[in-house]
Amino acid sequence: MSVTDVNQPRETISRRPEASKIPPWAWDAWRIVSSVAVTLLGLLALTFFIGRMLPIDPVIAIVGEQADASTYDMVYKQLGLDKPLYVQFLYFMGDMLRGEFGNALFMGNKVSADLMRVFPATIELATIAITIGVFVGIPIGVLAAVYRGSPIDHFARIIGLLGYSVPTFWSGLMGLVLFYAILGWVGGPGRLDVFYIDIVDRVTGLLLVDALIAGEWEVFQNAVSHIVLPASILSFNAIAFISRLTRSFMLAQLSQEYILAARVKGLSKWKVIRKHAFRNIAVQLLTIVALAYAILLEGAVVTETVFAWPGFGRYLVSGLLAGDMNAVLACVLIVGIIFVSINLICDLLYRILDPRTK
């Protein structure tokens, strides 16, 4: 590119045309949709081509390790693996634009149907986990900041350290040993005891909600007893993450002069913390809670394995290990959409929580 080129005034796609009749909201919508589409397309293309480089053969999973070459070739062609990579990718994109994700190579089910089955289980688990994370993590963080250096702060630090460092596999199994096997306070692995399987019709896929819709109180109770432990284990990391950052945000606010001014005005300590300091960290908290929720929604493979939870994380990993790229791509797309959606929701909420962003 020449110097002259650089100095030329340039019209770019990112620039809003000044004399355009397009209303600003439409321009913003177009900008968001196009950037989301490009992001998701890039994500899919990257996943697809990396996935195809993995040394895992999906045909073996279907025909069995002892199959002969003719059987192998037949299934290889049925799966479309004989086609060039870009053609396979275009097929997938075509399916996706029709609102499908193709069939899972493994069972031949529609991937969309599989996702409808596994994703609600993860949504249910992640939502309860993030709720615990927020209601435990934020108070711990606030208290640790307010009583900096006190035993409460040390306790919060230990919680943070454990939440980050204890392997979920271990804490999950220990939780099961203590609360399920020894104390009998919670249900075991799986979403329900065998007595309650198949009683409630599937409406939303969220078992707690479906049980309430069906008026099956006993099923609801049983489902709660099964979800409470995995959700608590899963929330442990979120508690650590949220409490440490809440503490840090609060400390930054508490050292500001306006806090001192508010106190000098005669406001009580907790009123200042609640009405001023906490309100000012709301936007930052929203960001980290949203991020923690998005991470939980991706599925927690280890937690889902220990607790035999038929969720999204295990579906994604099973697909990956079997080389089932239709399933993997659909999952990647879902994760991408989760992150993008949560970012958009956060953007909107920022405007409500922080008047300066309006």
Add this chain to the structure above:
Amino acid sequence: MRRLLAPSLILAATLAAASAQAATPKDALVMAWNLDALITLDPAQIAEVNGNDIMRNVCSRLVRFNIADPSKLEPEIAESWSSSEDGLTLTFKLRKDIKFPSGKAATAHDAVWSLKRAIHLNFGNAANLTEWGFTSAKADEQIRAVDDHTIEVKLPQPYPTGLIVSAAFTSNVSSVLNKETGEKNAKTTDGRSDYGNGWFKTQSDCVGPYKVRTWNANDVLILEANDIYFGEKPGLRRVLIRHVPESGAQRLQLEKGDIDVGRLLSSDDLKALATNKDIHIEQTVMHGYSYFAFNAQDPILSNPKVRLAFRYLVDYEGLERTVMAYQGKARNSLVPIGAFGALDEKAGLPFKLDLDMAKKLLTEAGYPNGFTKKYILSANAFNPAVAQHVQANAAKVGIKLELEQMADANLFTKMRAREFEIGQIGWGAGYPDAHSMVSRHAQNPDNRPEAKLAQYPTWRSAWVDPKVNDMAAKAMMERNDAKRIAAYHELQKYMLENGPMAYMFQTVRPIAIRKEVKGFQIGAFEVRYRSASK
């Protein structure tokens, strides 16, 4: 604080009420298993352990193995069978009281359709028929229904009757599916019918003691008793198979009584359960192996003395007591104990850890200072521990083994493509006759790379021995049992010294069962759910 109190009390009350429930239903058998690999319920397609185990309880076959002694055959859907004088025609007489769960009578036409369907679909299971000369083009002439209760099978060669019945007509492909359901649900793609495969993948309509009621993949599979089953009625109305992939979680559920049967427990968990008076561990010696294979394309590994040296690098009995407790029984011969034609236990385990002998053989082979080789293996279960044991002993005689662990799918791909030097892997025989192993682990019909006979481990190892091919072919066609046994004994002894695989352990399948469950019959080729009661 008061605002939090109410929800907390509700949660506590909910948990207290829910956790009061205990034990499993009286009329149901609750099993925990890892159902990750279960991808189809279609008997023509099943290629893994779980599906095979489950569907044997849903779809009865023409003939079955005696559960205690699988080398003996028993009638199931076929009440009798006979062979013509020339050995080229097999006739099966079917029971007259067989019905599908809907009440519709099952006939020889359904049975013939099911057999031919398997051949046409040509999934891996089709080999149960195609390797005996049945083909899609000739299927109509080769397998036909003489009347509603008689099937006539034309054999391309006069195989010993016991062998062909055992190999082909006890397998999944001899399940009797409802032809009407298959045809109604068949889908045609590019002019090729799927014979209802899409439907049978997730549902059942066949003659058997149970029917599939619900299958939520990677969650739970529920079977329900078929009230009009012709044979022994199921002792329990339902069988619930829960997907519990973690051994520790299975163990806790078993101890607590939330499941009746644990199907996938680690050695450590089994050792812990062995002291529990409420639980019994049933160990079944299976017709499968853990072994390591050598790639004969490698100039060093193509030397029989080198391969023989490796056989002296394993402490078979020591590993059996430790790493392989509940998982394997030491054995070196390629025909498993319990199969027709197997060497006895002593003759089948001639090797032991002997580093001096290994060193001597390596010196004779021209490698007194050893060499370096890559050794690939599955990252699952006992495999890494066994491989490390081999590696440590190999190092003592100068062989440096570079271990590479990988996912099973990756391991299978590499070995099927001959892309390995030494590979540790497993294999399961399809039926309890020496031929099942010999036909794959000794014979190699065509060693050329372009033949792509990946279903033959001998081909994967690029190993062929015309003498072995000849011995195996003769043994297979021998109609005198005593002579056939002698032929297989001779072949096994030859393979022990020369073969491309070093067999270490015959697979053991441990199943942990709560004492409340009575009469649960477990065999090497069948786990009979219907015999269980409480």
